[in-house]
Amino acid sequence: MNTRVCAIVVTYNRLETLKTAIAHILAQTVPPTEIVIVDNNSTDGTKEYLQTLQGKNSIHCIYMESNTGSAGAIAKAMTYGLTRNAYDYFWILDDDTFYAPNALKELVESIEETPFVMLGLHGANFKMGAKVHADPNVRLQEIDYAMIDGALIKADVVRQLGPLCEEFFMMCDDQEYSIRIRRAGYRIGVLKNGADDRQLLGGGGQFTKATLWRNYYSARNHTFIIKKHFSLLEFIAYLYHQVKLLLTAAILAPDRFKRVQFRLLGIWHGIRGIGGRTLDPGTLKFVK
Template sequence: MTKLVCAVIVTYNRLEVLKQALRCIERQTIQPACVVIADNNSTDGTREYLATINAKGNIHCLLLEKNIGYAGGLAHGINYGLTLKQFDYFWMMDDDSFHADNTLADLLQSIQQNDCDIIGSAGFNMKYGVKQKLTARTTLQHADVVLVDGALVKAAVVAKVGAPDEKFFMMCEDYEYCKRMRKEGFKIGLLQIPSTNRLYMGGGGTFTKATLWRGYYHSRNHMLILKQYFSFSSLIGYCITQTKFLLAAAVLAPDRFQRVRFRLKGIWHGLRGVEGKSLDPATLQFQLNK
């Protein structure tokens, strides 16, 4: 029996990159039954292009009224997919990940043959609250967390735990989503997919503008998750992780004062419960929701 897959792709101001990602989806040996594209209010012609392909074949385009980040785009795309029909799986992805023709077929085969509810190609385990990165293998292994970009998740899981939480905007949505799944008893699988080419256009480099604002969201969202799923080991892990990043920024970064300030402000905003888009990645100006 053919399994129905809804592919959800989030995009923002990367029209040519998006077109290449869509061509990769079109070449899959097993085709998704539906492709939902969530656009985060792009200004580079993406919305005009999406208007020309919307409702053609199996493509559905969501033109969001503001930039709600990767987490928000995924949430809206998945929730929209739930209104269309009964799917068996959701395939989540960013617009700068290009998948070889057999990727979806490999994911489907692996998730059907193994005891897991979501499969991703990059992930880690947590030990005493500290992240330990795992090297993906060609045989499936269990993990505590997998990145949702490129991951295939069973629709039954989504029906139970929902979509990734848009309150995170960017960063750590994978971590919280997998914690939510494991709390409900679902199993997470890690599988090497060497044919996937990720450009990492949103966060390349070490001390760049992208890693500056991502550092803020990392410390803020990590704190939000700590408060939601509190344990003493997680608290220790949070302190170790944030101290490591703060020391690296203070010692090595050319913009050390701003970088340290942004990460400390993220910790403070997490304690206060600030959610959503609170720092504009383009202007680096704060716009607090609460």
């Protein structure tokens, strides 16, 4: 297989998990041509560790001066890869997901046998603003949206459409990119082969600290999407979705006032076009 793949790994303060993630990438039966690791200004020794890997096993490291989130880091790596002009695909990875040895091989084989320009391992269709997950019993299928973690994207399409929107910081950047791809007339698929082991270190549960900042960024970035890709149907779905989530938080959340406040601020910042890292996920304090 002569396909040239640039693997992009984004990391932030997960040194031990990152080591395992890198080991899984290096163990691929079809290895990527280059592994670009973007460190989002970690403070746990990640930078020092990555400096020992630079230039080995086709690894190139990029060190961000501040935490730019997944969107900013992926955009930076995509731009680097495009300037190299040496790749057929970008394979987008996170530091909390471990991939089976067959992951990249099956992604490449499947995308080259289909009309898809982006092929993910998880995806969904949209119905009135709600995600309807891809059928788990269908191995290869077309969908509206592919999760960026684990997705393979044709480099020519990235060159045409540009990288991810840095202003998103976290959340919904892959949804916006999927819309951009489909509006350009391309198709997106999902490969349900179970080749990824997601650690979900971002946190779970409905009313956790993690969902506080995630809900803020989700509300803000959904507003960005409506502004960038407006349609009346999607706008109605957006209003329904936001009202539903606001009511759920107001009625059920133990920290209802803060949760409603964060979502409303997210919508307001989206309307005003305030992007980037506006809320610190660690301290839950606004930084802009």
